[in-house]
Amino acid sequence: QKEVEQNSGPLSVPEGAIASLNCTYSDRGSQSFFWYRQYSGKSPELIMSIYSNGDKEDGRFTAQLNKASQYVSLLIRDSQPSDSATYLCAVNPPLGTGGGADGLTFGKGTHLIIQP
């Protein structure tokens, strides 16, 4: 059973501070990891993807991956009120499973609130 775990929150962070979102996954062979942002009533919007251990930075966002610990995180620097949303961690199964067409396994998401 593939599991992706996230703290549901809400996580409340002051404007301008760093928001730290965490995710753990159960399938040790998982290869690709994605962070999506979802505003209430809207669809998931891709924020970051990461495949290799270490950090990956894109603007105010940094994704971190530790495959040994089966842990993925997302840091949002200089948090803005517009960053208030639910952040979904999604995991792709191991390479070779399903011929590349496998569905993503999502966590329940962390509700982030940026306080002005």
Next chain:
Amino acid sequence: EPEVTQTPSHQVTQMGQEVILRCVPISNHLYFYWYRQILGQKVEFLVSFYNNEISEKSEIFDDQFSVERPDGSNFTLKIRSTKLEDSAMYFCASRQTGFSNQPQHFGDGTRLSIL
């Protein structure tokens, strides 16, 4: 930027009726997916589709569900005899290739309400 488009945005249907949800994936994408999200719950994978056939399906995707690519652009999800518990947001997604490091791009979703 190319987008996945879904129609209708909201569908209200009587229990037991058939419903068809439509999606137009991004034009050069080859892999297509349907997900659902029941209100307040996580996004759940239903089915993936490649080369005009189902590649993978979850345990949710039972005999009442079917998918089809009737022409070169549309990708549809049919629910044959809807139940109250089918009420959810249904998202279509597409991916350009089968490489798992390629992201899936989601449409805006169809809100399905079963009365």
